[in-house]
Amino acid sequence: MEREFIRRLITTIKCGVCGQPYEGGNVTILGQRDDLWFLSVSCSACGSQALVAAVIKEGESPQLLTDFTERERVKFRDLEAVGADDVLDLHIFLKSFDGDFVQLFAEE
Numbered sequence: 001m002e003r004e005f006i007r008r009l010i011t012t013i014k015c016g017v018c019g020q021p022y023e024g025g026n027v028t029i030l031g032q033r034d035d036l037w038f039l040s041v042s043c044s045a046c047g048s049q050a051l052v053a054a055v056i057k058e059g060e061s062p063q064l065l066t067d068f069t070e071r072e073r074v075k076f077r078d079l080e081a082v083g084a085d086d087v088l089d090l091h092i093f094l095k096s097f098d099g100d101f102v103q104l105f106a107e108e
């Protein structure tokens with residue numbers, strides 16, 4: 001049921017590269033931790049891929065976290081597509097991730 005919801009949710013956002021709305025069939029759920037979902041979506045119009053984090057709480061309207069700047073969009077557009085290894089890496093990461101983004105980004 002949640003997957004169906006996510007598919008519908010993703011159709012409400014537009015491709016950051018070409019501006020076409022995403023299609024629900026082109027979303028892959030990479031992982032979930034509590035209310036936070038990590039999604040990979042590919043644009044059927046231009047083929048670019050985007051990672052989307054969504055905070056989905058029952059009874060509240062979902063928040064999508066896609067804060068790429070135009071420069072980042074260009075940078076990521078030219079990178080190789082996300083492969084199985086990347087998804088596996090993320091899966092391993094999520095298993096041990098405690099949800100503390102402040103700490104995570106402070107480490108960089």
Ligand SMILES: [Zn+2]
Nearest residue numbers: 015018043046
């Ligand atoms: Zn596109």
